[in-house]
Amino acid sequence: xxxxxxxxxxxxxxxxxxxxxxxxxxxxxxxxxxxxxxxxxxxxxxxxxxxxxxxxxxxxxxxxxxxxxxxxxxxxxxxxxxxxxxxxxxxxxxxxxxxxxxxxxxxxxxxxxxxxxxxxxxxxxxxxxxxxxxxxxxxxxxxxxxxxxxxxxxxxxxxxxxxxxxxxxxxxxxxxxxxxxxxxxxxxxxxxxxxxxxxxxxxxxxxxxxxxxxxxxxxxxxxxxxxxxxxxxxxxxxxxxxxxxxxxxxxxxxxxxxxxxxxxxxxxxxxxxxxxxxxxxxxxxxxxxxxxxxxxxxxxxxxxxxxxxxxxxxxxxxxxxxxxxxxxxxxxxxxxxxxxxxxxxxxxxxxxxxxxxxxxxx
Amino acid sequence: xxxxxxxxxxxxxxxxxxxxxxxxxxxxxxxxxxxxxxxxxxxxxxxxxxxxxxxxxxxxxxxxxxxxxxxxxxxxxxxxxxxxxxxxxxxxxxxxxxxxxxxxxxxxxxxxxxxxxxxxxxxxxxxxxxxxxxxxxxxxxxxxxxxxxxxxxxxxxxxxxxxxxxxxxxxxxxxxxxxxxxxxxxxxxxxxxxxxxxxxxxxxxxxxxxxxxxxxxxxxxxxxxxxxxxxxxxxxxxxxxxxxxxxxxxxxxxxxxxxxxxxxxxxxxxxxxxxxxxxxxxxxxxxxxxxxxxxxxxxxxxxxxxxxxxxxxxxxxxxxxxxxxxxxxxxxxxxxxxxxxxxxxxxxx
Numbered sequence: 001x002x003x004x005x006x007x008x009x010x011x012x013x014x015x016x017x018x019x020x021x022x023x024x025x026x027x028x029x030x031x032x033x034x035x036x037x038x039x040x041x042x043x044x045x046x047x048x049x050x051x052x053x054x055x056x057x058x059x060x061x062x063x064x065x066x067x068x069x070x071x072x073x074x075x076x077x078x079x080x081x082x083x084x085x086x087x088x089x090x091x092x093x094x095x096x097x098x099x100x101x102x103x104x105x106x107x108x109x110x111x112x113x114x115x116x117x118x119x120x121x122x123x124x125x126x127x128x129x130x131x132x133x134x135x136x137x138x139x140x141x142x143x144x145x146x147x148x149x150x151x152x153x154x155x156x157x158x159x160x161x162x163x164x165x166x167x168x169x170x171x172x173x174x175x176x177x178x179x180x181x182x183x184x185x186x187x188x189x190x191x192x193x194x195x196x197x198x199x200x201x202x203x204x205x206x207x208x209x210x211x212x213x214x215x216x217x218x219x220x221x222x223x224x225x226x227x228x229x230x231x232x233x234x235x236x237x238x239x240x241x242x243x244x245x246x247x248x249x250x251x252x253x254x255x256x257x258x259x260x261x262x263x264x265x266x267x268x269x270x271x272x273x274x275x276x277x278x279x280x281x282x283x284x285x286x287x288x289x290x291x292x293x294x295x296x297x298x299x300x301x302x303x304x305x306x307x308x309x310x311x312x313x314x315x316x317x318x319x320x321x322x323x324x325x326x327x328x329x330x331x332x333x334x335x336x337x338x339x340x341x342x343x344x345x346x347x348x349x350x351x352x353x354x355x356x357x358x359x360x361x362x
Numbered sequence: 363x364x365x366x367x368x369x370x371x372x373x374x375x376x377x378x379x380x381x382x383x384x385x386x387x388x389x390x391x392x393x394x395x396x397x398x399x400x401x402x403x404x405x406x407x408x409x410x411x412x413x414x415x416x417x418x419x420x421x422x423x424x425x426x427x428x429x430x431x432x433x434x435x436x437x438x439x440x441x442x443x444x445x446x447x448x449x450x451x452x453x454x455x456x457x458x459x460x461x462x463x464x465x466x467x468x469x470x471x472x473x474x475x476x477x478x479x480x481x482x483x484x485x486x487x488x489x490x491x492x493x494x495x496x497x498x499x500x501x502x503x504x505x506x507x508x509x510x511x512x513x514x515x516x517x518x519x520x521x522x523x524x525x526x527x528x529x530x531x532x533x534x535x536x537x538x539x540x541x542x543x544x545x546x547x548x549x550x551x552x553x554x555x556x557x558x559x560x561x562x563x564x565x566x567x568x569x570x571x572x573x574x575x576x577x578x579x580x581x582x583x584x585x586x587x588x589x590x591x592x593x594x595x596x597x598x599x600x601x602x603x604x605x606x607x608x609x610x611x612x613x614x615x616x617x618x619x620x621x622x623x624x625x626x627x628x629x630x631x632x633x634x635x636x637x638x639x640x641x642x643x644x645x646x647x648x649x650x651x652x653x654x655x656x657x658x659x660x661x662x663x664x665x666x667x668x669x670x671x672x673x674x675x676x677x678x679x680x681x682x683x684x685x686x687x688x689x690x691x692x693x694x695x696x697x698x699x700x701x702x703x704x705x706x707x708x709x710x711x
Contacts, residue, residue: 096634106630107690108623111516112589189512189668192585192640196623200587209515 104200111210112199113181121201122168128161129168132308133267136362137173139315142261145176148215149318150253151222152341153263154241154349155230158272158291159304160184162265166222167202169313181214182222185231190286208248215256222263223249225338228288235273239266239349247338250321254328259318260341264348267311270359272296272304310362314348392606393419393457395439395487396464397426400567401502401559404599405461406432409606419455421448422464439464439483440475448490458497459606462487465502465539467562468570469532469658480535481542488546498553500605501543505558505615505672507536510588510664517673520558520613530661547611555605560617560672563692564595565699573657576700580628581647584637586667589621594687594695601683610681615672618689624666630690631697640667 085091105116129135143149155162163182170180183206189195204210206227214221224230225244233242253260276292295303319341327333356362392409396402397420409418410429420426420434435451437444452460464483470476484501491499508518509525524540526533540556547554561571574580593616601616628635638646643663650656677683687695702708 093634104623104626106626108589108621108626110621112621112623114623186513192583194585195512196585196587199589200623205512205514205516207513207515209517209519213517 108200111181111204111214112196113202114200117200118202125164125168126172129165129172132306133161133165133311134362135165135169135267135311135313137169137313137315140170140173141175142315142318143170143174143176143178143220144259144318145178146218148218148256148258149220150215150249150258150260151180151220151263151315152249152260152345153222153224153265154239154345155224155226156233156238156265157268157306158231158274158293159306160224160231160268161271161306162224162268163198163203163222164201165268165311166263166265166313170220178220180220180222183211183224185228185288187228187286187288208252211249211252212256215252215258221258225249232277232289232291233269233274234277235269235275238269238273239353241342241346241349244338244342247334250334250337250341251328253321254334254337257321259320261318262316262341262344262348264314264316264345264352265311266314266349266352266356267309267359267362270309271306273307307360309359310356312352312356312362314352316344316348319344390415390459391417391419391455391457392459392461393421393452393455394461394463395421395437396462397422397434398424399463399465399502400467400562400569400595401599401602402461402463403427404595405463405602405606408599408603412603417455419451419457421451439486440478444483445486445489445493448487449493452490452494452496457494460487460491460496460499461602461606462499462501463602465536466532468573469530469662471654473531476531477535481538484539484542488542491552492546492550496552498555498606498609499543499546500555500557500602501539502602503536503540503556503558503613505560505591505617506665506670507533507540507558508670508672509533510668510670512668514669514671516589516669517671517675518615519673520615520676527661527664530659533661553609553611555610556613557601557605557677558613558615558672559598559601560591560593560615562595562598563592563696565695567595567696570657570662572696572700575627575631575633575696576703578633579636580631580633581643581666582624582628582635582637583640583643583663583666586640587623587625588665588667588669589623589671590627590689591617591621591671592689592692593618593685594692597685597687597692600686601677601681604681604683608681612676612680614677614681614683615674616677616683616685617672617674618685618687618692619674620689621671622689622693627693630693631700 104114108114143151151166153162153166163184166182167180170178179202181202181204184198184203185206188198188203189205204214206223211221211223225248226242227245229242233240249260252258272291272293274291274293278290278292279288282288282290293303295305297303319337321337392415394402394406394409397406402422403426406418406420406426406429409415410432416431418429418432420432421437422434423436423438425434425436426432433455437447437451439448451457462484464487465480466476488499505518507524507526508514508522509527511525515522524537526537528534528537543554543556546552562569563571563575597618598616601614605614622630625635640663644660647656647658647660647663651659674683674685699708
C-alpha cells in the first residue's frame with residue numbers, strides 16, 4: 001500500500017524536470033531539421049553531378065568497342081567462370097526458385113485458385129475432354145452469361161473427374177467462357193498433393209460459408225449435393241440419385257437469390273465401376289471408403305485409371321428461386337424445392353441414359 | 363525507446379483519434395499490461411503521443427521506454443498478490459480502460475510459467491478489473507486459436523469455435539484466457555473487446571514465425587500447400603489503438619486482405635522450401651524443439667498442412683478497421699528488412 005502511494009509521486013517528480021527540458025528538445029528538433037535540409041542539399045548536388053559523369057563515361061567506352069576490341073566484360077565465360085558458378089550454392093538456389101515458380105502466379109485468389117497453374121493444367125483436361133471421354137455437351141446456353149448461378153449436378157465415379165470436366169465444358173462451350181468453381185468434399189483436402197492441386201485449379205471445400213462467399217462474388221458455382229454418397233455409389237445403383245443432403249444448396253440459393261441450373265452427367269458412373277465398398281479399412285486411412293472395382297486392387301494404382309467411357313453433359317432449364325430470404329427457414333419449402341431440383345436432374349439423366357446405345361461409343 | 367519503434371503508425375492514426383469524441387467526462391487514463399510485448403510497447407508509444415489521452419499506465423515486470431505521460435508499475439501477474447495490487451493501481455490512477463497484452467507471442471519451453479502468466483494472470487487481471495469497475499477491456503488474442511483443420515471454412519468468422527490443439531499449452535492458455543474474459547463480459551457491464559490478430563509480420567516484429575521465415579531452408583509438409591494470411595505490424599497496432607478509441611464490444615479478427623500459398627511465401631522470402639512427409643516431420647520437429655533448435659513444437663505442424671485463415675469482415679463493418687497492408691505487403695515488408703539482417707546491414711539491439 002505504502003509502496004503504491006509512493007510510486008506515482010516519484011514518477012511525478014521525475015516528470016517535472018522533463019517539462020523543463022521540453023524547450024531544449026524543440027531546439028534539438030530544429031537543429032535536426034536544419035541538418036536534414038543540409039544533407040538533402042548535399043545529396044541533390046551529388047545526384048546532379050553523377051549523371052553528368054555517367055553521361056561522359058559511356059561514350060569513350062562505347063566507341064572503341066564499336067570499332068574493334070570487345071570490352072573486357074564481354075569476354076566469353078571461361079571454364080573457370082562456369083565452374084565457379086556451378087559450384088556456388090546461390091546458383092542452385094536461384095534455379096530452384098525459378099523452377100518452383102515457373103508453373104504458378106505469385107498471387108492466388110481468396111480460395112487458392114491460381115490462373116497460371118490452371119492454364120498449365122488445361123491441356124491435360126482438354127485432352128481428357130475431347131479425346132478420352134469425348135464429352136458431348138448440350139444446353140450450355142441455359143447458363144447465364146454473367147451473375148451468380150449454381151450448377152447442381154449428379155456426382156459419380158469413385159474418383160471424381162466430373163468437377164474438372166464440368167469446368168472444361170463450360171470454358172470450352174459456353175459463349176461467355178465462364179470459369180466454374182466447384183465444391184469438393186472434405187476428404188479431398190486431407191490428402192497430400194490432391195488437396196493443393198484441386199484448390200489451385202478451382203475446387204473449394206464444400207461448406208455453407210465458402211459457397212455463400214463465392215456466390216456473393218457472382219461466380220458460377222458447381223455443387224454436387226449427393227456428396228460422398230454420390231461418388232461412393234455402387235455400380236448397381238448407377239444413375240439413381242442419392243439423397244440431396246439436408247437441402248443446404250436450396251437454402252443457399254434462397255438466401256443469395258441464385259438461379260439453379262440442373263446438370264446431368266452421363267458416362268462418369270462407368271469410369272470406375274465400384275463393385276464393393278470397404279469401409280472398415282478406410283477409417284484409419286482417413287478415407288471415406290476403399291473401392292473395389294474390376295481393376296483396382298488387382299492392377300494396383302493402375303487400376304484407378306478411368307475407363308474411356310463416352311460422356312454426355314446436359315444442362316437443364318434454370319430454376320429461379322424468387323422467394324425472399326425469410327423462406328430459407330421454411331423446412332417444407334426447402335424440401336419441396338430440393339425435390340424439384342432432384343427430379344429435374346433425374347429426368348435429364350433418364351433421357352440421356354435411354355438415348356445411349358453403348359457405354360464406350362455413346 | 364519503445365516509442366521510437368513505431369514512427370509510421372502514429373502519423374496515420376492521429377486524425378482518427380481526434381475525430382472520435384473523448385468518451386469519458388473525467389481524465390482519460392489507459393492501462394496497458396504486458397508492455398514488453400511487441401504490440402504492448404508500440405501501443406504504449408502511440409497512446410503516449412495521443413493528445414486526447416491524459417495518462418498511460420504501463421504494467422509489466424520490465425520497465426518500458428520512458429514516455430511523457432507514461433507511469434510504470436512493476437507487477438508480476440503470476441504472483442497471488444497481483445490482483446490486490448492491480449486493483450489498487452487501477453483505483454489510484456482512475457484507469458477506465460485496460461488493454462491486456464500480457465501474452466507470449468511465441469511458444470515457450472517454460473510452459474508452467476506461461477500458464478501462470480496467461481491463464482492465471484488473466485484471471486487476476488479480471489478480478490482487479492471488476493473491483494476497480496473498469497469501463498472497457500481490450501484483450502489481444504490470435505487467429506491461430508481457430509486451429510488448422512481440413513474442415514475449416516476458407517475464411518473463419520469470429521463465432522467459429524476455437525479448435526487449436528488443446529494439448530499445446532501455447533494455445534490452451536490463450537483459449538482459457540478468452541473463456542475467462544467471455545465469462546467476465548457476461549457478468550459485468552464493461553465493454554469487452556477481443557482482437558484476434560493474424561500472424562504479425564513486418565520489418566521490426568520478432569516471433570516464432572519470423573524465426574521460421576528467416577531460416578535459409580524452410581521445412582514444409584510434402585504435398586501440402588496451405589493458404590496463409592498475415593497482418594502487417596502497423597495494422598495490428600492500429601487495430602488496438604482503434605479499439606481503445608472506439609467503443610466496440612465483441613470479438614474481431616484483425617487480418618490483412620488476401621492469402622498466399624506457403625510455397626509462394628517461401629519463394630517471396632527467398633527461402634528454399636524443403637518438403638518432408640508429415641509423419642516423419644512430427645518426430646523431427648519434436649526432437650528439434652526439445653533441443654531448442656526448432657522455433658515451434660510439433661503441435662504447430664497442422665498449420666503447415668491445413669487452412670487457418672480468418673475473415674476480417676466484421677472488423678471492417680463493425681469496428682471500421684481496414685488493414686492498410688495486404689498479406690503480401692506484410693510479407694514483403696518483413697522480407698525487405700530480413701534481407702538487410704541477413705547481410706548484417708541491419709543490426710538489432
